[in-house]
Amino acid sequence: xxxxxxxxxxxxxxxxxxxxxxxxxxxxxxxxxxxxxxxxxxxxxxxxxxxxxxxxxxxxxxxxxxxxxxxxxxxxxxxxxxxxxxxxxxxxxxxxxxxxxxxxxxxxxx
Amino acid sequence: xxxxxxxxxxxxxxxxxxxxxxxxxxxxxxxxxxxxxxxxxxxxxxxxxxxxxxxxxxxxxxxxxxxxxxxxxxxxxxxxxxxxxxxxxxxxxxxxxxxxxxxxxxxxxxxxx
Numbered sequence: 619x620x621x622x623x624x625x626x627x628x629x630x631x632x633x634x635x636x637x638x639x640x641x642x643x644x645x646x647x648x649x650x651x652x653x654x655x656x657x658x659x660x661x662x663x664x665x666x667x668x669x670x671x672x673x674x675x676x677x678x679x680x681x682x683x684x685x686x687x688x689x690x691x692x693x694x695x696x697x698x699x700x701x702x703x704x705x706x707x708x709x710x711x712x713x714x715x716x717x718x719x720x721x722x723x724x725x726x727x728x
Numbered sequence: 729x730x731x732x733x734x735x736x737x738x739x740x741x742x743x744x745x746x747x748x749x750x751x752x753x754x755x756x757x758x759x760x761x762x763x764x765x766x767x768x769x770x771x772x773x774x775x776x777x778x779x780x781x782x783x784x785x786x787x788x789x790x791x792x793x794x795x796x797x798x799x800x801x802x803x804x805x806x807x808x809x810x811x812x813x814x815x816x817x818x819x820x821x822x823x824x825x826x827x828x829x830x831x832x833x834x835x836x837x838x839x840x841x
Binding site for chain 2: 622651653658659660661662663666706708711714715716717718719720721
């Protein structure tokens with residue numbers, strides 16, 4: 619079965635700094651989703667990537683899927699306290715449910 | 729329009745009791761998913777509905793867990809003879825297609841004492 623590994627597990631950055639979160643799959647990714655979760659809340663959709671080499675940006679967050687479609691990265695530029703939370707990558711399993719990594723918890727200190 | 733809603737937001741029960749968790753998806757979404765999330769883990773798939781039928785229930789841990797979606801809209805996750813290990817946040821998501829963005833509800837936090 620497919621597994622997703624996220625790194626780092628947790629991250630503390632100073633406000634204004636850039637950061638990158640990685641998601642590595644044990645199998646080829648056919649759809650890779652990034653979600654953000656705040657404690658006690660549901661998941662908020664950020665971006666979906668499907669094609670090798672694809673890159674998408676929304677505000678200060680950029681997500682990329684590598685050419686081999688086995689690794690994705692999420693990059694945040696000039697982090698703000700509002701970026702704090704847990705970031706989860708999810709993989710599409712043959713068009714049914716998603717499998718998720720364990721998440722990366724981001725704290726932003728001001 | 730309204731997002732995915734789940735009730736109750738919190739449920740505390742005693743070991744051995746029966747519980748029902750409700751999910752109200754976004755209107756018109758044909759696909760509905762149940763996930764379970766334990767502390768420090770990502771959501772774990774339980775069951776997926778396409779319309780009224782369970783298209784994939786391979787994630788249900790055992791026969792104490794059951795879910796229905798009789799009219800293709802609201803879904804209920806039912807857990808019989810609850811155990812302490814069932815304590816987790818139960819998340820529901822819906823989507824307009826079987827592939828694509830899933831919209832998640834806020835979850836139901838289940839605590840089994």
